[in-house]
Amino acid sequence: GEDVEQSLFLSVREGDSSVINCTYTDSSSTYLYWYKQEPGAGLQLLTYIFSNMDMKQDQRLTVLLNKKDKHLSLRIADTQTGDSAIYFCAETLIFGQGTELSVKP
Amino acid sequence: DTGVSQNPRHKITKRGQNVTFRCDPISEHNRLYWYRQTLGQGPEFLTYFQNEAQLEKSRLLSDRFSAERPKGSFSTLEIQRTEQGDSAMYLCASSGVGGTGVRANYGYTFGSGTRLTVV
Numbered sequence: 157g158e159d160v161e162q163s164l165f166l167s168v169r170e171g172d173s174s175v176i177n178c179t180y181t182d183s184s185s186t187y188l189y190w191y192k193q194e195p196g197a198g199l200q201l202l203t204y205i206f207s208n209m210d211m212k213q214d215q216r217l218t219v220l221l222n223k224k225d226k227h228l229s230l231r232i233a234d235t236q237t238g239d240s241a242i243y244f245c246a247e248t249l250i251f252g253q254g255t256e257l258s259v260k261p
Numbered sequence: 262d263t264g265v266s267q268n269p270r271h272k273i274t275k276r277g278q279n280v281t282f283r284c285d286p287i288s289e290h291n292r293l294y295w296y297r298q299t300l301g302q303g304p305e306f307l308t309y310f311q312n313e314a315q316l317e318k319s320r321l322l323s324d325r326f327s328a329e330r331p332k333g334s335f336s337t338l339e340i341q342r343t344e345q346g347d348s349a350m351y352l353c354a355s356s357g358v359g360g361t362g363v364r365a366n367y368g369y370t371f372g373s374g375t376r377l378t379v380v
Contacts, residue, residue, distance in 0.1 A: 160303075194374050199304065199352070201368040210335070244303050249317070251303035 158182040162245055169260045174232040174254045181226060185247040188245035190222060190230045193254070194241045202243070203230075218241030235259050265372035266277055267353050273378045274343055280308060281339045282375045285353030293336050294369060295328055296352040343379045350374040 160180045168174045180188065190202040205212045205219045205228070210217045218231040228245055237259075242254040266285040274280050286293045292311050296304035305328065308318045312333040321327070325343075330336040340347055354369035 184289070191371075198373045199354075199371040200368075204368050249306045249309065251296075251306075253301075253303045256372065 158247070158250045160245055160247055160250050161225065162255045164253065164255050165258070167260065168235050170235060170237055170259055170261050172235055172237070173229075174235045174257055174259075175245050176230045176232075176245075176257065178228045178230075178252055179226055180228065180245070180247045180250075180252075182247050183223070183226060187248075188219075188228050189219075189246040190219065190228075191244040191246060192241045193249070194232075198246065215228065231248040232257075237261060263371050265353055265355050267351075268374050270373065271378075273380060274307075276379055277342055278337065279341045280339050280343055280377060281363055282351055282353075282377075283335060283337050284353030284355075284372060286335075286353070290355035290357050290370070291333070292355045292356045293330055294312055294356070295336070295338050296354065297322070298350045298352055298374070307338070335364035340371045340377075345379045346357060348377055348379045349377045350376050 162178045170239045185206045186207050188229045189204045191199045191201045193199045198243055202218050203214050205221050216218050220229045232239055240259045242256050244254045245252040266314055268283045272280055293309040294309040294364045298304045306320050308321055308328050309329040313330050352374045355372045356369050357374045
């Protein structure tokens with residue numbers, strides 16, 4: 157069945173780049189998504205990438221898609237303490253477990 | 262439009278009781294989704310509607326769970342004979358249509374959720 161997997165934790169220093177990785181199984185998804193959930197808050201759509209693209213850049217965010225390996229990554233440049241949150245990768249209806257990003261000053 | 266609205270925000274119920282949650286999606290969105298999220302986990306897909314049609318319900322957790330969207334606007338999720346394991350955050354999301362089929366949507370707008378505690 158469909159599955160999305162992510163590493164559970166990532167810790168970085170303020171100002172460094174963060175890279176959150178995800179693998180998925182459903183190759184028929186037209187779009188793949190990254191959502192952000194801050195403590196005590198709801199899920200917010202952060203960005204998405206069309207499946208026939210291999211990269212999308214949006215300000216500090218870069219999404220890379222390797223469709224052959226079914227691998228998606230989210231890079232956050234110049235990570236700030238306000239970026240501390242849980243990041244979810246999703247394809248169509250299925251979400252990953254989330255990667256908790258901790259940014260240390 | 263103020264986004265996706267869910268009511269109530271919190272619900273405490275005794276084991277064995279029935280509960281119903283309501284979701285009002287963004288008015289121009291024709292797709293509506295229900296998810297369940299437990300602590301430390303990602304949202305777990307339950308069911309979704311396109312307009313009033315329920316297009317996927319095989320992932321509803323048991324036959325105690327049911328959902329409706331009678332007029333293609335708001336939706337309700339009912340859990341009958343609640344169990345302690347049903348305690349979770351129940352999330353609703355909506356999306357518009359892009360391209361063809363559910364695989365071509367531009368991402369969801371989530372509500373704040375209904376937190377259910379079964380005691």
